[in-house]
Amino acid sequence: xxxxxxxxxxxxxxxxxxxxxxxxxxxxxxxxxxxxxxxxxxxxxxxxxxxxxxxxxxxxxxxxxxxxxxxxxxxxxxxxxxxxxxxxxxxxxxxxxxxxxxxxxxxxxxxxxxxxxxxxxxxxxxxxxxxxxxxxxxxxxxxxx
Numbered sequence: 001x002x003x004x005x006x007x008x009x010x011x012x013x014x015x016x017x018x019x020x021x022x023x024x025x026x027x028x029x030x031x032x033x034x035x036x037x038x039x040x041x042x043x044x045x046x047x048x049x050x051x052x053x054x055x056x057x058x059x060x061x062x063x064x065x066x067x068x069x070x071x072x073x074x075x076x077x078x079x080x081x082x083x084x085x086x087x088x089x090x091x092x093x094x095x096x097x098x099x100x101x102x103x104x105x106x107x108x109x110x111x112x113x114x115x116x117x118x119x120x121x122x123x124x125x126x127x128x129x130x131x132x133x134x135x136x137x138x139x140x141x142x143x144x145x
Contacts, residue, residue: 082113
């Protein structure tokens with residue numbers, strides 16, 4: 001397995017972003033979003049605009065993506081963590097092999113400042129996040145308009 005990273009300084013192409021979004025769209029399963037929303041997240045993370053930023057961490061076996069993480073900078077600090085882990089997915093055939101852990105460790109090393117993530121209570125990845133030191137500080141509530 002090979003780990004790759006992309007950040008704002010890499011000038012990611014549309015093709016690179018689409019490959020990552022295609023993978024996430026398929027492998028996020030019931031925890032996923034629309035393909036267009038995943039592309040917006042990648043645009044935000046990899047854009048060179050001053051008020052945006054973040055990065056992507058990708059695991060590959062040969063040429064195939066087998067795992068991916070997208071982290072966005074929030075532009076805040078203290079009262080809101082500096083980073084939010086928006087997406088993480090591992091190909092079902094690669095689960096239980098340490099791919100998710102390696103992706104998370106790499107992402108946490110790259111992140112400058114605190115990191116937040118949202119996880120469904122029944123998501124099995126929750127155990128990994130807890131092992132890495134994440135705690136449940138708040139119950140998140142949302143109002144959809």
